[in-house]
Amino acid sequence: MAGEFDDSILQARPPRRSRPSRAPRAWVLCAVLWASFGALAQTPSARWRTELAAFERADREQPPAGGGVLFVGSSTVRLWPHLAQDFPQWPAVVNRGFGGSTLSDCSGLAHELVGRHRPRQVVVYAGDNDLAEGQTPTQVLESFLRFEAALRAELPEADIAFVSIKPSPSRESLLEAVRRTNRLIAAAIYTLPRTRYIDVFTSMLDDAGRPRPELFRADRLHMNEDGYRLWRSVIASQLAPPATAAAGAGPRSSHSVSRAMP
DSSP states (O other): OTTOOOTHHHHHSOOOOOOOOSHHHHHHHHHHHHHHHHHHHTSHHHHTHHHHHHHHHHHHHSOOOSSSEEEEESHHHHTOTTHHHHSTTSSOEEEEEOTTOOHHHHHHTHHHHTGGGOOSEEEEEOOHHHHHTTOOHHHHHHHHHHHHHHHHHHOTTOEEEEEOOOOOGGGGGGHHHHHHHHHHHHHHHTTSTTEEEEOOTGGGBOTTSSBOGGGBOTTSSSBOHHHHHHHHHHHHTTSOOHHHHHHTOSSOOSEEEOSOOO
């Protein structure tokens, strides 16, 4: 039939004698070396070299006092205006947000971003970028558990709070994934000591269960002043006062989930 390949041509040819060649082995070696280089280049420390250097400079110029509260996470944290003024009861409020970061990045950089400051409380917000990049809710949960384990090994007496992933209008297509991720993390936190889940998700939905656009900037992803004002009211009510936290008591419980799970 026209267009069909006639394998009789190959069958008529005598088999070629195989000859050893070093080319395939050289190619494989190059591929392995390139993959190794690529993996190294994608480590959190390499990806965020500029941001980490900026944090180090800021620490040298004005070393933050220990025993305070440290906020870490993505651009939602980085862009928080007047963060220290919003939590005046704390002697030290450190902002370690870096735009575009993921919860996976935070777990890989737990020491550089958090541990070296020896905070009394840690508030982490991240996860929506992970989902936007294609991570599953289970993978985001695993990143949080790695983050919590890394901090717990270094700061066993610190309180850790995870702020629920917010419902952004520009990422409304991810809303169900956000709900599932929040539920998974909240359920896991219930089993972890000195760790709490802070639900801002519910307050950021309208009566129809959709993201409230009035809480966001024109990009429909980052929050405006109204959004941060809502966050401050919710989060401030969940952080133990410094003196109480230092004594290991207060409104924090060993397994705490604020508000209803979304």
